[in-house]
Amino acid sequence: MRLRYLTLTAVAFFSAFPLYYSVVVASRHNSALAQVPPPLWPGGNFFANVSRVFDTVPFGLALLNSVIVAGAIAVAVMFFSTLAGFAFAKLRFRGRNVMLLITVATMMVPAQLGIIPLYLLMVKLEWTGTMYALVVPALVNAFGVFFMTQYLSRALPTELLEAGRVDGCTTWRLFWHVVVPVARPAASVLGMLTFMSAWNDYFWPLVVLTPENPTVQVALSTLASGYVNDYVLGLAGTAVGTLPLVLVFVLFGKQIIGGIMQGAVKG
Amino acid sequence: MSSLPLAVPRRRRRSVRHTLDVRVSPYAYVAPFFLLFCAFGLFPLIYTAWVSLHDWTLLSDEHTFVGAKNFGTLLADGYFWNATFNTLSIGVLSTAPQLLLAIWLAHLLNRRLRFQTLFRVSLLLPNVTSVVAVVVIFSQLFGRDFGVINWVLSWFGAGSVDWAAGTASSHIALSVMIMWRWTGYNALIFLAAMQAVPRELYEAATLDGASNFTQLRRITIPMIRPTIIFVVIVSTIGAMQIIAEPLLFGASSGAGGGAASGGPDRQYQTLALFVYEQGFTKFDFGYASAASWLMFLAVVLVAGVNFLITRRVKGGLV
Numbered sequence: 001m002r003l004r005y006l007t008l009t010a011v012a013f014f015s016a017f018p019l020y021y022s023v024v025v026a027s028r029h030n031s032a033l034a035q036v037p038p039p040l041w042p043g044g045n046f047f048a049n050v051s052r053v054f055d056t057v058p059f060g061l062a063l064l065n066s067v068i069v070a071g072a073i074a075v076a077v078m079f080f081s082t083l084a085g086f087a088f089a090k091l092r093f094r095g096r097n098v099m100l101l102i103t104v105a106t107m108m109v110p111a112q113l114g115i116i117p118l119y120l121l122m123v124k125l126e127w128t129g130t131m132y133a134l135v136v137p138a139l140v141n142a143f144g145v146f147f148m149t150q151y152l153s154r155a156l157p158t159e160l161l162e163a164g165r166v167d168g169c170t171t172w173r174l175f176w177h178v179v180v181p182v183a184r185p186a187a188s189v190l191g192m193l194t195f196m197s198a199w200n201d202y203f204w205p206l207v208v209l210t211p212e213n214p215t216v217q218v219a220l221s222t223l224a225s226g227y228v229n230d231y232v233l234g235l236a237g238t239a240v241g242t243l244p245l246v247l248v249f250v251l252f253g254k255q256i257i258g259g260i261m262q263g264a265v266k267g
Numbered sequence: 268m269s270s271l272p273l274a275v276p277r278r279r280r281r282s283v284r285h286t287l288d289v290r291v292s293p294y295a296y297v298a299p300f301f302l303l304f305c306a307f308g309l310f311p312l313i314y315t316a317w318v319s320l321h322d323w324t325l326l327s328d329e330h331t332f333v334g335a336k337n338f339g340t341l342l343a344d345g346y347f348w349n350a351t352f353n354t355l356s357i358g359v360l361s362t363a364p365q366l367l368l369a370i371w372l373a374h375l376l377n378r379r380l381r382f383q384t385l386f387r388v389s390l391l392l393p394n395v396t397s398v399v400a401v402v403v404i405f406s407q408l409f410g411r412d413f414g415v416i417n418w419v420l421s422w423f424g425a426g427s428v429d430w431a432a433g434t435a436s437s438h439i440a441l442s443v444m445i446m447w448r449w450t451g452y453n454a455l456i457f458l459a460a461m462q463a464v465p466r467e468l469y470e471a472a473t474l475d476g477a478s479n480f481t482q483l484r485r486i487t488i489p490m491i492r493p494t495i496i497f498v499v500i501v502s503t504i505g506a507m508q509i510i511a512e513p514l515l516f517g518a519s520s521g522a523g524g525g526a527a528s529g530g531p532d533r534q535y536q537t538l539a540l541f542v543y544e545q546g547f548t549k550f551d552f553g554y555a556s557a558a559s560w561l562m563f564l565a566v567v568l569v570a571g572v573n574f575l576i577t578r579r580v581k582g583g584l585v
Contacts, residue, residue, distance in 0.1 A: 004375050011372060012389035015451060019396065021415065022404045033407075038415050080299045087296035099297060106304055108500070110566050112508050112539060113559045114311030116546050117318060121311065137307035140300045170285075171292040200397035202511050207547060220399045224406075225518030225526060231407045234519065238400040249395045253388035260391075260452075261459035 019246065026050075026236040033231060049236035053223065056233060058212065059240070062219035066241075069131050069215060070198035073138045077194045078187045080140035085148025086179045090161060091171070100149065107142045115207065122208055133208040134215070138198065144190055150262070151186035152179065189259030192252060199245055216241040312563075319557040325550035337557035347558065349533055350541040351565065353438070357513075357537060358506035358569075361442035365450050366502065370495075372450070373457035374483050390451030398448070402515035405444045406431075431516065434534040441512050441535060449505075453498055460494035461487055499577045500570050507566045510539035538562045 024039060027046035032039050053059050087093070088100050118137070119128075127133040156179060164174045202217040209215065211222050220241050224234040249256060319337055321330040341347050376386060393401070408415050409430040417427050430440040464487060472482050488495070513535045518526035527544035529536025536544070542562065546555030 004378070004380075008372075008375055008380075008386050011451075012386060014447075015389045015392045018401075018404045018408060018447065019392065021408065022400070025407060033413050036413065036418065038413055038418055084297045084300050087293040091293040091296070093290070093293035096293070099301075103297075103300065106308065108504060109308060109312065110504055110508055110563065111308050111312070112510070113542075113563045113566075114308065114313075114315050115542070116552050116556050116559065117311035117314035118307060119546075120314075120318075120552070121307075137303065140303055142300065142304070145297075145300050170288050172288075175296075196395055200395075202398050203514075207543075217397055217399045220397075220403065221515060221518065224399065224403045224515065231403075231410075234403045235407065238403050242396055242400040245397075246392065246395055249392070250388060253391070254384050257384075257387050257391060257455060261455055261462075 019242075022235045022238055023243075025231060026239040028232060030230065030232045045232075046236070046239075049232055050240055052233055053237045053240065057219045057222050057237070058214065059216075059219055059237065062214045062216045063241075065131060065214065066199055066216040069134050070195045072135050073198040074191045074195040076135075076139040077141060077144045078191045081144030081148040081190060082152075082180065082183045082187050083175065084140070084145045085150075085152045085183070086156075086175055088145070088149040089153035090156060090158065090179075100146075103142050103145050107146070112203070115204070119207055128208050129210050129213060134198075134201070134205055141194075144194065147190055147259075148183065148186060152183060155186070156182045186259070186262075189255055192248075192256055193259060196245060196249070315556045315559050318552055319560050321553045323551075323553035323556070325552065330553075333553070337554050338561070340554065341557055341561060346533060346536070347538075347541060347561075350529075350536050350538045353434075353513075353529070353533075353535055354507060354509065354537045354539075354565075355569075357438050357441055357445075357509060357535070358503070360438055361445040361509075362502050362506045364442075365446045366453060366495075366498065368446075369450050369453035369498075370457050370488070371483075372454040373461055374487060376454070376458050377461040377487075387455065390454055392451070393448045394452040396448065398511040399515060401444050401448055402512055403519055405440070405447070406516060406519040409440045409443075431530065432534075434532075437516070437530060437535040441509075441516060444512055444516075445506075445509065449502070453502070456498060457491065457494060460491040464490045496574065496577050499573050503570045503573045504566055507562070507569060508539050509537050510543060513537050513540050514543065538565070 021040075023046075024042050025033065026049055028039055028043040029045050032043060088096060088103075122128045122133045125132075127136070160178055160182075161174055164178050169177070200217065201215075202221065205215045205218050206221065209218050211218065214222065220234070220237050223230075223237045318330075320332060320334060322333050322336075323330045372390070376383075376390075380386070396404075409417075411417065411427055411429045411431075414430075416430075417425075420428065428436055430436045468486050468490075469482055472486060477485065513529045514526055516535065517529055527536075527540060527548045529540050538558070539562065542555050542558045545551050545558060
């Protein structure tokens with residue numbers, strides 16, 4: 001019993017320590033890093049370092065781009081996933097089960113392997129260097145569709161839909177007036193999950209964007225890959241680019257975790 | 268009376284519309300996903316095969332058909348095999364301990380517990396942190412001269428390890444980063460599956476005097492087998508595609524030779540990073556696409572083997 005709490009506390013410590021330590025380094029001067037033992041508590045240089053971040057890379061623009069991209073993707077994924085989830089969970093149509101199966105199977109496809117043609121496609125569409133390249137391919141995904149299907153098949157009473165039909169509602173009206181209100185809690189969890197993963201997405205933005213018009217993650221990697229090892233600068237950027245998300249997560253952690261676990265049981 | 272002839276066609280028109288609505292709208296609702304997947308998921312994957320059969324570079328508009336030449340060159344390319352070895356090594360080092368640890372943590376969490384939410388949130392905290400942040404933070408922690416990890420190791424009399432320099436040490440460092448980010452996430456997925464196991468099984472086992480570990484081995488693991496298989500497959504597919512960690516590790520540990528090479532001696536260049544190096548630093552799209560396809564085969568092969576092993580091992584445990 002006591003061992004269990006001890007182990008879990010140790011794990012919690014190891015989970016949080018690297019994040020804490022990044023703040024320690026981000027609030028110091030570079031010279032403090034060349035100490036043995038290393039500094040273990042925050043110093044007073046945080047804001048000076050952060051303003052150096054904004055001088056070195058276009059970090060304001062990066063923050064703006066990331067907010068727009070992650071926000072647009074989250075809203076689109078919530079909408080399209082609820083729509084498709086509604087169809088899969090409650091509407092009858094030929095090929096429904098097969099199509100749902102295909103949707104789930106696509107989650108296993110290692111999409112990263114198509115990255116070269118995807119890039120060539122973006123060149124052709126003239127979307128390289130723009131946010132379209134990030135947003136359009138991510139407007140809806142299999143996980144979201146599956147997640148909403150699972151939720152709606154449980155939470156949406158079929159009688160409610162039938163009552164709506166009797167009153168002469170079209171499917172579209174049913175969607176807006178019956179499905180959307182019921183779907184709201186799950187859709188908002190999905191929205192948060194999607195926002196976080198879009199915010200953290202790194203590799204594809206690195207490939208299609210330029211350092212002049214980056215997202216937060218691309219800007220951070222530019223900071224981190226300077227020829228001089230300026231750890232303080234890199235970690236100050238990391239703190240500004242990551243901690244807001246971590247904070248939101250700590251606030252809404254319970255709901256988000258509930259969402260992840262619910263999506264998982266059925267998978 | 269006079270309105271009657273008008274009303275009939277209107278009702279019929281409405282019923283045609285109604286039929287259309289009921290029959291067709293479901294397809295319209297699921298269409299966005301399938302269209303998007305075909306355009307940005309399936310098409311690129313298939314087109315990769317086409318590109319791989321050509322001499323295809325950024326510099327020239329001519330793409331000459333060369334057949335299997337790119338594949339032949341690849342199989343003779345030492346760097347390709349080096350990347351394959353590194354991918355498997357990092358994959359095993361990061362995935363195997365991670366999943367065992369995740370099952371164990373889930374088992375610990377699967378009881379009535381105080382601070383339930385606090386523990387879960389802290390477990391998932393690393394997963395909310397971006398790859399870039401993870402690698403930047405850990406490159407500092409793994410620093411040779413002033414890193415915290417070497418400092419802690421020195422209490423036990425270990426000398427300074429130059430983590431990024433060696434093959435084994437860099438693989439360990441990268442695996443630690445990957446484990447840190449994913450163990451908690453997988454633990455929560457296992458936990459979700461464990462909560463569906465009937466409580467009575469544990470109560471009965473406790474009455475029979477079965478130890479905690481026996482219960483984990485004899486009840487929990489067999490009962491959540493489908494989830495274990497699922498997680499193993501997904502983790503394997505993920506591990507075979509590792510790229511951001513080695514790319515950033517090379518960049519932020521200040522190694523020479525360009526970040527895409529995975530260290531000066533390519534000691535931690537993974538397959539995905541090899542593809543990236545060929546495609547986006549040398550702009551040899553044909554060659555990179557061929558490598559993508561071989562990588563795809565490797566993913567399918569390794570995932571299949573793991574699937575069989577997972578099924579087997581669990582069968583043997585029960």
